[in-house]
Amino acid sequence: MSETFETLTLEVADHVATVTLNRPPVNAQNAAFREEIVRVFDMLHDREDVRAVVLTGAGKAFSAGADLKERPNIAGIAGAYPAHNRRVRASFDCIMECGKPVIAAVNGAAIGAGCVLALSCDIILVAEEAYLSMTEVDVGLAGGVRHVLRHFGQSDARLMIYTARRMTGPELLRMNVASLCLPRAELLAAAQGIGREIAGKVPLAVQAAKRSFQVTEYMPLNDGYKFEQSQTVALASTEDTQEAWRAFAEKRRPVFKGR
Structure with missing residues (x-):
């Protein structure tokens, strides 16, 4: 299964999808980019052969943010800003709402909308020379x-x-924004390694865990925990959870079917 994109590339191996922002020179986000990133993450949400996603940038930048050359084209046009803002929100929401965990491998500058793109991911890894910046x-x-x-x-x-x-990368690690700060040459492999580690877990359980993060983020503790318990109850009767229990008892690797 393959599809060609104008502003990004997609590769899948070992149940891990790697989405690479690829709009030279600095992966600035335009209307075509937003349409494609929504399309690819919606697709990955449903793909049974994908259990985790890595998001990174081609070249030296992760993403320098919105392509400001587009902005003057919508100023003063009735209805243009609401439509534009909706597309921008969707380009972040598609990552947060993707049923698979998304790992940001921030390889370089992540500015403005590029910073928000990274912050929309579940797990953040940064290169030592990378940085996040909101320049609005x-x-x-x-x-x-x-x-x-x-x-x-x-x-x-x-x-x-x-x-x-x-x-910068070291500052983000100190602030607990990033989980790891690594040399750029080691970044992508580390992110894909975490993706493979996630892919080895019960797929439905991982998806339920992400759903719990989404739903309970702003809930009171008691309400949030009740929701999590409902997820566990629903998982208990699935084939994959039963297989995980049997494999644990039999001291063997489980074989998951996604159901």
Whole structure:
């Protein structure tokens, strides 16, 4: 199963999909990019041969953000901004709503919408020379605050937004925004390795865990835990969970069928 894209590439191996942003020179996000990233993540959501996804960038940048050359074309046109904003939200929501865990391998600059793209992923790995930056205040715009607050502490989030400062790989690790900070040459392999590790778990259980993260993020503790328990009850009768229990008792590798 293969499909050609204009602004990104897709490879699948060992149940791990690698999506590479590929719009030279800096992977800026235009309308075509947003349409394609929604299309590819919706497809990966349903593909049975994919259990985890890695998102990275081609070249030296992860993504330099929105292609501002498009913005003057919509100013003053009735209805243009609501439609544009809806497409932008969808390009982030498709990652957060994908049923498979998504690992960001931030290989270089992730600026503005590129930063939000990385923050929409489940797990974040960064290269030592990579950085996240929200530069909206430099160009008279505002945005990204809510996504930044999901990963950064209150003071660090405000420092980032108000100053447009670059938060480098080592700083992101210290702030607990990134799980790993690695040399660029080791980054993609590490992300794909985590993807293969996830792919070795019960697929339906991993998907249920991601669903729990999505649903319970802003719930009170008791309500959130009740939802998680409902997921466990639903999983208990599935073939894959039964196979996992049998394999554990028999000291062998389980064979999962996704049901």
